[in-house]
Amino acid sequence: MIEIAGVSLALGGSRILDNVSLTVPKGGVTALVGPNGAGKSSLLSLIARLRPLQSGRITVDGLPVDTTPSRQLARIMAILRQDPGVASRLRVAELVGFGRFPHNRGRLTAKDREIVAASLEQFDLSDLALRFIDTLSGGQRQRALVAMTFCQGTDYILLDEPLNSLDMFHARNLMRTLRRIADEHGKTVLIVLHDINHAASYADRIVAMKDGAVIASGETGDIIRPDILESIFGFSMRVENIAGRLTVLHHA
Amino acid sequence: MTAGSLGSQNFAYQAIGAATLLALFVASLFVGVGELAIGSLASDPEALRLIMISRLPRTLAALLAGSALAIAGLVMQTLARNRFVEPSTAGTAQSAALGILVVTLVWPDASLGWKAAGAAVTALAGTSVFLMLAHRLPPTQPFLVPLFGLVYGGVIGAVAIFAAWHLDLLQYLEVWMTGEFSGILRGRYELLWVAGALVVLAWWTADRLTMLSLGRDVSIGLGLNYAGMLRLGLVIVSAITALAVVVVGTIPFVGLVAPNIVSRFAGENLRHTLPWVAGGGAALVLACDIIGRLIRFPYEVPVGTILGVVGAVLFLFLLLGRNRNG
Ligand SMILES: Nc1ncnc2c1ncn2[C@@H]1O[C@H](COP(=O)(O)OP(=O)(O)OP(=O)(O)O)[C@@H](O)[C@H]1O
Ligand SMILES: [Mg+2]
Numbered sequence: 282m283i284e285i286a287g288v289s290l291a292l293g294g295s296r297i298l299d300n301v302s303l304t305v306p307k308g309g310v311t312a313l314v315g316p317n318g319a320g321k322s323s324l325l326s327l328i329a330r331l332r333p334l335q336s337g338r339i340t341v342d343g344l345p346v347d348t349t350p351s352r353q354l355a356r357i358m359a360i361l362r363q364d365p366g367v368a369s370r371l372r373v374a375e376l377v378g379f380g381r382f383p384h385n386r387g388r389l390t391a392k393d394r395e396i397v398a399a400s401l402e403q404f405d406l407s408d409l410a411l412r413f414i415d416t417l418s419g420g421q422r423q424r425a426l427v428a429m430t431f432c433q434g435t436d437y438i439l440l441d442e443p444l445n446s447l448d449m450f451h452a453r454n455l456m457r458t459l460r461r462i463a464d465e466h467g468k469t470v471l472i473v474l475h476d477i478n479h480a481a482s483y484a485d486r487i488v489a490m491k492d493g494a495v496i497a498s499g500e501t502g503d504i505i506r507p508d509i510l511e512s513i514f515g516f517s518m519r520v521e522n523i524a525g526r527l528t529v530l531h532h533a
Numbered sequence: 534m535t536a537g538s539l540g541s542q543n544f545a546y547q548a549i550g551a552a553t554l555l556a557l558f559v560a561s562l563f564v565g566v567g568e569l570a571i572g573s574l575a576s577d578p579e580a581l582r583l584i585m586i587s588r589l590p591r592t593l594a595a596l597l598a599g600s601a602l603a604i605a606g607l608v609m610q611t612l613a614r615n616r617f618v619e620p621s622t623a624g625t626a627q628s629a630a631l632g633i634l635v636v637t638l639v640w641p642d643a644s645l646g647w648k649a650a651g652a653a654v655t656a657l658a659g660t661s662v663f664l665m666l667a668h669r670l671p672p673t674q675p676f677l678v679p680l681f682g683l684v685y686g687g688v689i690g691a692v693a694i695f696a697a698w699h700l701d702l703l704q705y706l707e708v709w710m711t712g713e714f715s716g717i718l719r720g721r722y723e724l725l726w727v728a729g730a731l732v733v734l735a736w737w738t739a740d741r742l743t744m745l746s747l748g749r750d751v752s753i754g755l756g757l758n759y760a761g762m763l764r765l766g767l768v769i770v771s772a773i774t775a776l777a778v779v780v781v782g783t784i785p786f787v788g789l790v791a792p793n794i795v796s797r798f799a800g801e802n803l804r805h806t807l808p809w810v811a812g813g814g815a816a817l818v819l820a821c822d823i824i825g826r827l828i829r830f831p832y833e834v835p836v837g838t839i840l841g842v843v844g845a846v847l848f849l850f851l852l853l854g855r856n857r858n859g
Pocket of ligand 2 (some may be wrong): 321363438441
């Protein structure tokens with residue numbers, strides 16, 4: 282469980298997060314949605330202790346993120362930032378291997394190698410394993426970063442717009458993989474998404490943010506409703522049930 | 534390419550690399566003023582004395598300084614997240630020279646060790662300020678950081694020159710600013726073993742140094758003590774540079790050329806590339822010192838001067854060919 286209580290954040294004089302309280306239950310996929318600048322990335326950074334907590338309290342699995350040793354947190358929670366800007370000349374397999382660092386402090390065991398190989402396979406990277414990441418396409422690099430995050434093998438996975446630059450095949454593959462690890466291994470996934478239909482089809486719960494506050498949160502079916510969507514995104518859209526899936530028609 | 538063929542290829546490269554270094558090592562023992570033939574070692578005690586007192590210390594000094602400076606460059610590039618900075622161009626060496634000047638002034642009889650300690654302190658301060666300012670420059674302009682480094686190093690160097698001129702210590706400063714091995718004798722280079730130990734320390738922490746280059750957020754996400762690693766890297770860079778400046782003077786370009794060549798071919802996973810960078814730096818400095826002894830025989834050209842030319846050419850070559858096998 283991720284518990285956020287009374288968290289505010291001010292940067293450069295402006296209020297970025299305003300008294301946010303939120304509980305993300307253990308197990309399942311929670312989508313975090315909202316317009317640009319709503320504070321989604323900021324909230325994720327605070328949960329992942331990438332930014333110091335200014336006020337309020339955040340715990341992951343009962344561990345306060347501001348006082349628990351970073352090493353210990355790295356074994357239960359992995360984060361993929363929106364724009365990590367990794368510029369180092371590492372091979373794909375080496376980068377993905379660093380995901381095991383919290384567990385092995387750099388000495389890859391046979392089991393680690395298995396996990397790395399499985400991660401590469403999972404994200405269709407086996408053929409690229411020996412390539413330098415600065416020679417990959419944007420989507421391939423994004424997949425390598427996702428694979429590294431998976432490799433960390435944590436119970437909690439925070440992903441900030443991981444579908445960025447992924448093609449339809451790999452975007453679907455990632456969402457299905459998240460669904461599977463949540464269902465089969467009880468993982469807790471908190472994922473920032475802009476495509477509302479990805480949230481509608483794969484998430485158990487949706488949390489909506491706007492102007493630094495949580496304005497709606499609940500079961501997917503309770504959020505994917507025209508009135509609520511309009512209050513989040515500021516325009517009206519139709520919601521249809523197509524072949525048993527809630528689908529938002531937002532192009533019209 | 535299968536993992537197996539990569540492994541055997543690596544082994545071949547390692548063998549070639551080790552053989553080159555060994556050849557340069559032996560050549561350095563036997564090249565120079567003072568007749569010396571390999572065959573004479575067993576029969577001639579004078580020859581053995583020459584080797585033990587002068588040539589071996591000189592060779593070891595070049596080996597240690599070369600590998601350590603290459604590693605200092607590598608670590609500094611990791612800290613600055615920019616491939617084109619190194620201690621001798623971005624203020625670290627100049628700060629170290631300024632430090633020795635201060636120690637010489639307040640304590641003229643200070644031993645080499647104390648001078649090195651003083652130099653390390655100022656090098657640490659100078660490098661910290663450089664990195665703090667460099668991190669504020671826009672990452673979209675990769676050449677801004679080295680340019681800023683040149684200006685920054687130039688300013689500190691100018692301050693040192695001005696102070697030395699005022700205090701009538703210019704000849705001393707000259708010695709620290711140009712790297713040279715001709716004065717190296719037994720008893721005058723041993724401090725460089727400390728620099729060698731710092732290379733081992735860098736190798737020991739290679740994985741964590743590599744993670745620094747993945748950026749702050751990725752490092753922290755993986756549970757690395759990011760701030761602590763930055764500090765350790767700073768200490769490694771500053772201490773190595775200070776030791777090298779005190780014992781042999783400033784040797785430019787090693788820290789730039791060796792890491793960049795290795796990164797081009799083998800990438801930046803330091804656990805694998807660090808021995809190559811260290812070996813490459815050692816080979817480069819040894820080779821340039823041998824050239825310096827031969828080019829105007831029987832006179833010597835300082836290694837710093839030779840490297841200024843060789844290094845600049847190599848580096849231009851690297852810069853221009855940067856995008857080719859990218
Ligand atoms: N360092 C900073 N200084 C000042 N303001 C900042 C800083 N970082 C972020 N902000 C502001 O905080 C607000 C929230 O930013 P955040 O990145 O959390 O939004 P987001 O919901 O992730 O948006 P997006 O969908 O575009 O990724 C934005 O208005 C942004 O301009
Ligand atoms: Mg964001």
